[in-house]
Amino acid sequence: MAKSIIIIGSGMGGMAAGIYGQINGYDTQIFEMHTKPGGQCTSWRRKGYTFDACMHHFFGCKPDSSAYRLWHELGAMPRELVTVEACTAVASPDGKMFIDYYDLERLEETLLKLSPADSKAIKQYVGAIEAFSKSKIGDIMLEGSIRTMMLRFPAMLSVRKWMKMDMRCFAKRFSDPFLRKAFAELVYSNPDGPLFFHLLRHAGGLDGDIRWPVGGATEFAKSIERRYLALGGKVNYSSQVEKILVENDKAVGIRLADGSEHRADVVISNADGRKTILNMLDGKYINDTVRDYCTPLADETPFAIDVFLGVNRDLTAEPSSLVLLLEQPVTIANHKYDSIETQLYGFDKSMAPPGKGTIKVELLASYTYWKQLYNGDRDEYRQQKQQVAEQVIDILDNHFPGLRNQVEIIDVSTLMTWERYMGGTQGWFNFPNRKFEFSMKAELSDKKFKTTLPGLSNFYFVGVWATMMGSLFDNANSGKTTIRRICKKDGKKFIISE
Numbered sequence: 001m002a003k004s005i006i007i008i009g010s011g012m013g014g015m016a017a018g019i020y021g022q023i024n025g026y027d028t029q030i031f032e033m034h035t036k037p038g039g040q041c042t043s044w045r046r047k048g049y050t051f052d053a054c055m056h057h058f059f060g061c062k063p064d065s066s067a068y069r070l071w072h073e074l075g076a077m078p079r080e081l082v083t084v085e086a087c088t089a090v091a092s093p094d095g096k097m098f099i100d101y102y103d104l105e106r107l108e109e110t111l112l113k114l115s116p117a118d119s120k121a122i123k124q125y126v127g128a129i130e131a132f133s134k135s136k137i138g139d140i141m142l143e144g145s146i147r148t149m150m151l152r153f154p155a156m157l158s159v160r161k162w163m164k165m166d167m168r169c170f171a172k173r174f175s176d177p178f179l180r181k182a183f184a185e186l187v188y189s190n191p192d193g194p195l196f197f198h199l200l201r202h203a204g205g206l207d208g209d210i211r212w213p214v215g216g217a218t219e220f221a222k223s224i225e226r227r228y229l230a231l232g233g234k235v236n237y238s239s240q241v242e243k244i245l246v247e248n249d250k251a252v253g254i255r256l257a258d259g260s261e262h263r264a265d266v267v268i269s270n271a272d273g274r275k276t277i278l279n280m281l282d283g284k285y286i287n288d289t290v291r292d293y294c295t296p297l298a299d300e301t302p303f304a305i306d307v308f309l310g311v312n313r314d315l316t317a318e319p320s321s322l323v324l325l326l327e328q329p330v331t332i333a334n335h336k337y338d339s340i341e342t343q344l345y346g347f348d349k350s351m352a353p354p355g356k357g358t359i360k361v362e363l364l365a366s367y368t369y370w371k372q373l374y375n376g377d378r379d380e381y382r383q384q385k386q387q388v389a390e391q392v393i394d395i396l397d398n399h400f401p402g403l404r405n406q407v408e409i410i411d412v413s414t415l416m417t418w419e420r421y422m423g424g425t426q427g428w429f430n431f432p433n434r435k436f437e438f439s440m441k442a443e444l445s446d447k448k449f450k451t452t453l454p455g456l457s458n459f460y461f462v463g464v465w466a467t468m469m470g471s472l473f474d475n476a477n478s479g480k481t482t483i484r485r486i487c488k489k490d491g492k493k494f495i496i497s498e
């Protein structure tokens with residue numbers, strides 16, 4: 001009889017574990033607390049508009065990339081994709097505009113026009129993107145094989161110097177005041193954003209590896225769910241796991257919130273690690289390292305509030321991402337902003353009714369601030385959300401005159417929304433509390449994935465608690481890695497297609 005595996009959660013890691021589990025002859029089933037697949041990879045529809053809470057940069061669109069091969073195995077590729085011409089754009093209140101074109105010639109020309117005196121910094125910027133493009137660092141991180149590493153070693157050396165800098169620091173290389181400001185805010189309006197991440201996404205767009213999956217996040221997640229179901233997998237929705245059942249230090253099944261128990265030979269958790277370790281397993285399988293991972297994260301979280309607007313306005317000619325520099329700092333929900341970043345989905349016709357457009361603005365916020373509001377007077381919580389939306393609309397109306405009167409629908413989600421649907425300890429921001437450091441040695445070793453807990457057998461993690469990465473392909477890949485490990489333990493050859 002096939003060995004059975006229970007998977008808690010249908011995020012990228014959970015569904016990938018299910019797919020490779022089915023392919024390798026295991027009898028798997030997923031228990032998901034929400035009513036649909038995808039976890040953080042989510043979007044929803046309101047009055048004909050699609051509001052996407054996840055995707056900015058979707059890696060894995062180039063058929064020769066490692067991420068593409070993974071998506072193909074998971075049934076998510078090929079699919080309809082849209083190419084956008086720029087990574088992001090920045091506009092100043094006095095009408096200056098920097099468009100961060102993926103194409104390097106066009107980018108250099110644009111920057112030189114804005115500030116010829118900054119030719120040295122501009123060359124460094126373009127050169128760094130080129131170096132990232134050549135290094136194929138994404139492939140190394142995903143494959144983690146010595147062969148890939150050896151092939152790319154010289155190119156990797158040329159990107160090393162950019163790995164530890166933040167945007168604020170890089171921006172100081174520019175003398176032009178607008179470019180100085182623009183570069184500092186280029187990564188999601190966050191000067192602390194890592195430069196390497198920006199170079200990685202720019203190189204991804206340049207190489208055609210980053211494009212946009214038409215329909216957005218939920219459509220994407222559903223294609224993976226379809227593959228899982230076609231392989232005979234089973235997903236139980238609205239099924240919140242409360243406990244992992246353990247006998248003689250072996251995971252043997254789960255108990256749901258409705259009290260029902262389900263048994264299996266192996267349990268894999270794609271759920272928030274803190275909840276898994278401290279609640280589902282009562283904190284019994286822990287050591288100092290794992291205890292440290294479970295300590296709370298910083299209270300202020302990026303992408304904590306999303307303001308979605310459906311507008312009666314054609315956005316097809318607008319950049320896909322636009323950072324608006326503000327004349328005066330604005331305080332929204334306890335946080336002071338020098339700029340706000342907007343996503344304008346005019347490039348994907350499926351995101352809004354004909355001739356109309358969808359806009360998203362993501363804001364930082366304090367988890368405690370919103371938690372207290374949510375737990376207190378619910379009307380006050382709703383009013384605060386409305387006020388945030390009004391402030392955002394005011395800012396947008398300055399750049400897009402008349403937009404205020406074109407708003408047809410407003411939807412504001414907060415960390416409480418994520419918590420309600422996904423059960424994390426801090427909304428979607430459910431990473432272990434450990435510092436991410438890119439290390440070539442770790443990338444090539446098994447240590448990259450901490451998938452088990454001390455003293456507990458037949459249990460594995462997939463997703464962000466295994467990878468520490470906030471990326472779709474890394475977390476999907478963790479499902480593959482885990483099933484490969486289970487196969488190895490069972491003396492089976494791991495296969496990738498049925």
Ligand SMILES: Cc1cc2nc3c(=O)[nH]c(=O)nc-3n(C[C@H](O)[C@H](O)[C@H](O)COP(=O)(O)OP(=O)(O)OC[C@H]3O[C@@H](n4cnc5c(N)ncnc54)[C@H](O)[C@@H]3O)c2cc1C
Pocket residue numbers: 008009010011012013014031032033034037038039040041053054055056057058059239240241242270271272303421422423424428462463464465469470471472473475476
């Ligand atoms: C705002 C935002 C923007 C992002 N942008 C990008 C991007 O542009 N590009 C990119 O590559 N990545 C992006 N990411 C990251 C990417 O979406 C995530 O890293 C990835 O989806 C996480 O996958 P995961 O396997 O860790 O599972 P998760 O998505 O964390 O899913 C976990 C699942 O477990 C379920 N669950 C939890 N507790 C229980 C329980 N007790 N019982 C049953 N089920 C439970 C949840 O409901 C959820 O479905 C973004 C993420 C966010 C939040």
